[in-house]
Amino acid sequence: MIRIFNLTFFIVFLTITKANSLIEIDITRGNLDPLPIAVSPLFQDDKTKKNSNNQIKIENVGSEISLVVENNLKTSGLFNPLSKEAFLQKPDIAHLKPRFEDWALIKAQALITGKVTIEDKKLKVEFRLWDILAGREMMALAFTTVPSNWRRVGHIISDKVYERLTGEKGYFDTRIIYVSEEGPKTARVKKLAIMDQDGFNTKYLTLGNELVLTPRFNPTSQMVTYLSYFKNLPRVYLLDIETGTQEVVGDFPGMTFAPRFSPDGKKIIMSFAKDGNSDIYTMDLENRIVERITNHPSIDTSPSYSPDNKFITFNSDRSGFQQIYVMKSDGSNVKRISFGKGLYGTPVWSPRGDLIAFTKLHKGKFYIGVMRTDGSGERLLTENYYQEAPSWSPNGRVLIFYRETKSNDQGEGFSAKLWSIDLTGYNERQVQTETDASDPSWSSLLSN
Amino acid sequence: MNFSKSFRNIFLVILLSLIVSACATKKTTTKVEGQMQGDVYTGTDTVKYLADGVPDRVFFATNESILTTKSRDTLRKQANWLRENSNINVVVEGHADERGTREYNLALGERRANAAKDYLITYGISADRISVISYGKERPVDSGSNPLSWSKNRRSVTVKAN
Secondary structure, three states, rough: OOOOOOOOEEEEEEOOOOOOOOOOOOOOOOOOOOEEEEOOEEEEEEHHHHHHHHHHOOOHHHHHHHHHHHHHHHHHHEEOOHHHHHHHOOOOHHHHOOHHHHHOOOOOHHHHHHEEEEEOOOEEEEEEEEEOOEEEEEEEEEEOOOOOHHHHHHHHHHHHHHHHHHHOOOOOOOEEEEEEEEOOOOHHHHEEEEEEOOOOOOOOOOOOOEEEEEEEEEEOOOOOEEEEOOOHOOOOEEOOOOOEEEOOOOOOEEEEEEEOOOOOOEEEEEEEEEEEEHHHHHHEEOOEEEEOOOOOOOOOEEEEOOOOEEEEEEEEEEOOOOOEEEEEEOOOEEEEEEOOOOEEEEEEEEEOEEEEEEEEEEEEEEEEEEEEOOOOOOOOEEEOOEEEEEEEOOOOOOOEEEEOOOOOOOOOOOOEEEEEOOOOOOOOOEEEEOOEEEEEOOOOOOOO | OHHHHHHHHHHHHHHHHHHHHHHHHHHHHHHHHOEEOOOOOOOOOOOOOEEEEEEEEOOOOOOOOOOOOOOOHHHHHHHHHHHOOOOOOEEEEOOOOOOOOHHHHHHHHHHHHHHHHHHHHHHHOOHHHHHEEEEEEEOOOOOOOOOOHHHHOOOOEEEEOO
């Protein structure tokens, strides 16, 4: 299969300035006032222009990288990248020493400058983040990689800027694995697909010959677990997206589904359905030992571990209706935590540990929401005709999920798309995909 | 005079046919309503037959896997047919409608297929002749987003395996 993750980065801190910056972004509340930031095109010399044209067929890679950064910062909802037309200073000069008055004039509070060279089939990028009001440099970094990695350079710069200005890790140098959908509702063709978080570099990992569902990333490696109907036997599979090798998980005499990795990446937790009853099981990926975690005549499914691996949240209809539960990871101390009106499903533990995201169905509407791990503090972030299956960004700030539209009586008008929303409930937006899409899962940061 | 009379007659005819067609529309609606009992589908729109008089599928209420009287009747017919055709094995496919989360629906489809399978077993069909598969909400037969469409999709279908 496709080799995607063979990427090496050398990151060098140019200078470390421990400036007490005036600018910082409070991301704990809805950001109604995004930070005005100027992303100057990264400067490239003529030689680089020529090499860039030859090697990656791009006229101005420095400018393209800055667009990646700009788009990332904008979609985060926390930044307001200013129009480049208003920039008064040339990229190379600004990168050496910005005229802060000029940037203050266009109301920029922060400025990103940089320089890019391509030499000996190596892409070298350096960038600086400037605090305009304080009139000083906040950060400076340099990267070396292969030229084809230029978009990732943009993502890494975005992550560094985001982290420097918000105090939290970014989520831009990440990928989304999802199910690509095509064809009529009654004969939908589904394929595993993977793309950069911003919708670029889509690759299809299966051909669509068999139904595939619910892919999920291993948080610690380039492995994916998903459900495949290969040979009409719905089973949980493990796929190495670097090598393309895949295998069935465990030897179950029936359907296994709803797989997810434990946060340490060592186990797969999933449901196994037999004789009309679904319970939760784990399989240790090292010694292949299978453990039964729940044993109840109800449907127990959609399990998700807490980030410390000590607890599991799942949904069960043991009360008569689908509700969310939390238990210790050995299956003891099962407690129901959802008590609001309606049905609750697909609980997913936040990577920060403090929240559980879920899907709620109430009076014919579907909601994506979050609650604390004891069930208190329920907050519904978005309401729609149909949406489900939230997945957290690795920093726990953003949720990605899928949304389906209502068909008319002839079955027309149906679509499935990926959407994201900030934990605050603001900044809801569609995530672009080449085809219809569902079941998104967000990877960890590829580099740190 | 004559002309105006015939004109009036034509007008009456048009008016009458409008009323008739309005009635017809109303009748169709009633028919649609008659295809569901509670929210269980009772019509024959999507039904196929394993043999003469042996429907291939049974329908369920929302979030339920309980077999209705009509479903049990259908499954008894299937059991009779399976007894008469002892060389035939079947797969019971369980399905759910689109108004539930994907993973829960997979479990629900499995539960429905097993409800049908268990009933066939109690009517003397050997368990090893019946396998089950759940498709959850992945294979609707009716692609509409309305209660009638959903009711057709909440089903278990008995399919010949050989």
